[in-house]
Amino acid sequence: MTTANQRRRRVYMDHAAASPVDGRVLEAMMPYFSDLYGNPSSLHNTGREPRKALEDAREKVAKLINAGRKEEVVFTSGGTEANNMAIKGAAIRARRKGMHVVTSTIEHISVLNIAKFLQKNGFEVTHVPVDRVGSVDIGELERAIRSDTTLVSVMYANNEIGTIQNIDEIAKILEGKDIVFHTDAVAAAGRIPIDLQNSRVDLMSMSSNDMYGPKGVGALFVRDGTSLEAVTQGGGQERGLRSGSENIPGVVGFGAAAEIATSEMDGDGERLTKLRDRLISGIESGVEDAILNGHRTMRLPQNANFRFRYVEGEAMLLNLDMAGVSVSSSSPCTSKSLLPSHVLLACGIPTEEAQSAVQFTLGRDNMDDDVDHIVDTLPGIIKKLREMSPFSAKNLEEMQSSAGHRDACDRHGN
Numbered sequence: 001m002t003t004a005n006q007r008r009r010r011v012y013m014d015h016a017a018a019s020p021v022d023g024r025v026l027e028a029m030m031p032y033f034s035d036l037y038g039n040p041s042s043l044h045n046t047g048r049e050p051r052k053a054l055e056d057a058r059e060k061v062a063k064l065i066n067a068g069r070k071e072e073v074v075f076t077s078g079g080t081e082a083n084n085m086a087i088k089g090a091a092i093r094a095r096r097k098g099m100h101v102v103t104s105t106i107e108h109i110s111v112l113n114i115a116k117f118l119q120k121n122g123f124e125v126t127h128v129p130v131d132r133v134g135s136v137d138i139g140e141l142e143r144a145i146r147s148d149t150t151l152v153s154v155m156y157a158n159n160e161i162g163t164i165q166n167i168d169e170i171a172k173i174l175e176g177k178d179i180v181f182h183t184d185a186v187a188a189a190g191r192i193p194i195d196l197q198n199s200r201v202d203l204m205s206m207s208s209n210d211m212y213g214p215k216g217v218g219a220l221f222v223r224d225g226t227s228l229e230a231v232t233q234g235g236g237q238e239r240g241l242r243s244g245s246e247n248i249p250g251v252v253g254f255g256a257a258a259e260i261a262t263s264e265m266d267g268d269g270e271r272l273t274k275l276r277d278r279l280i281s282g283i284e285s286g287v288e289d290a291i292l293n294g295h296r297t298m299r300l301p302q303n304a305n306f307r308f309r310y311v312e313g314e315a316m317l318l319n320l321d322m323a324g325v326s327v328s329s330s331s332p333c334t335s336k337s338l339l340p341s342h343v344l345l346a347c348g349i350p351t352e353e354a355q356s357a358v359q360f361t362l363g364r365d366n367m368d369d370d371v372d373h374i375v376d377t378l379p380g381i382i383k384k385l386r387e388m389s390p391f392s393a394k395n396l397e398e399m400q401s402s403a404g405h406r407d408a409c410d411r412h413g414n
C-alpha cells in the first residue's frame, strides 16, 4: 500500500544547481541538432539559417538586459567562461596601466579562483568584505580603489544567499574613473530586471541554465569601447573573444529562454516572491533557532537560505531527501568538498552555524503545496536531529550538569 507521502511528487528546490529546460526552449533547439546543422561561418546556403539563428538569439539576450547593441553580447560556454573572459581579459589588457583588481569575499568560486590565478601571475587583488547579510561594504570598496586599480568585479546577486548588491552605489564610486566594472549576474539575469543602457556596468556574465535554458551556454556583455585581451585563441568567432565553432542549438536555446524571461519575469518574480516569503515565514514560525541567511528584502525572488542551529546541513539534506525534498547544503559548485560555505563564513557566521545551512532555490515548477510539504516536514526532521546532536542547547546543558555532578562526586571521593 502506498502512503500519501510516497504518492506525492518530489519537491525540487535546488534550481540554482540545475533547472529543467523549458519545453518551449527545447522545441526551439531541436531543429538545430539535425536539419539545420550548418556552420554559421560557412558561406554556402547550409550556413545561412544557423547564422541567422545565432544573430536572432543574440538579439533576444541583448533585449533581456537592455543592451544598446546586440553585438555587445558574446556567447560563451557558461558563466565560468564569461567570468574568465571578463576578469582575465580586462586585467591583462590594462596591465601596463596597473595591476590591481578589486573584488568581494562572497564571489562565486569561479571568480575567486580567477583572482588566485591573477595573484599567481603578479597581480594584486583586494577582496572587499561584506556585512552579516552579504551586502558589500561600499565604504571599504571605495577605500580599496587605488591609482593602479584597473578592474572592479562584484557579483550582481549571490547565488547561495540571494543577496542583491547595490550595483548603482558601486557604479557611483567608479564614475569618472578609468576602471572597468564587471559583474557576475549569473544568479540575477532573467530573474530580476537589468537595464544596461542605464548602467555603468562594462562587463556582465550570464548563464543560460539559470533561466531554464540548456546547460553549457552563457554570455558576456561587453560594452562598446571596453577593451579585452582574448583568453581563447583560435578561428576568431565571437569578435575574436571566444574562438571555436558556435554551439548553435545551445545558443538558440539560450535565446529562447531569454525571450521567455523577458516576457514572463514580472509575473514569475511576483509569484516566486510570494512562495519564497511563505516558505521563510513558515520555517521561522515552525522551527526554533532557524535564522535566515542573506538580506531579507534585497533578495532574489527564488532564494531562501537558512541556518538551523545545532544540526548539520548534510544530515538535514539527507533526511529531507528521504522525505522527498531535493535541496542543497551549499553551492553545488563547492558542495562536494563538504566544507562550510565560504559565503557564510565571509558574512561572519561561525563555522558550526555555517555548517548547518540549507539552501532552497525555487523555480517555475514549484507550487504552494511544495512549500506546505517542507513547512510540515522540516520541524520533525530538525527535532529528531537535535535530539541526537551533542551540540543542541538541551544536550549541552545536560552534559554540563552531568560534568558538574561528576566533579562534585570526584571532590567527595565518590
Ligand code: PMP
Residues within 6 Å of the ligand: 016, 077, 078, 079, 080, 081, 108, 110, 155, 157, 158, 159, 184, 185, 186, 187, 207, 208, 210, 216, 217, 218, 333
Ligand atoms: N557565477 C555564479 C553566481 C553562479 O551561480 C554560477 C553557477 N550557476 C556560475 C558563475 C558558473 O556558471 P556556469 O556553471 O554556467 O559556468
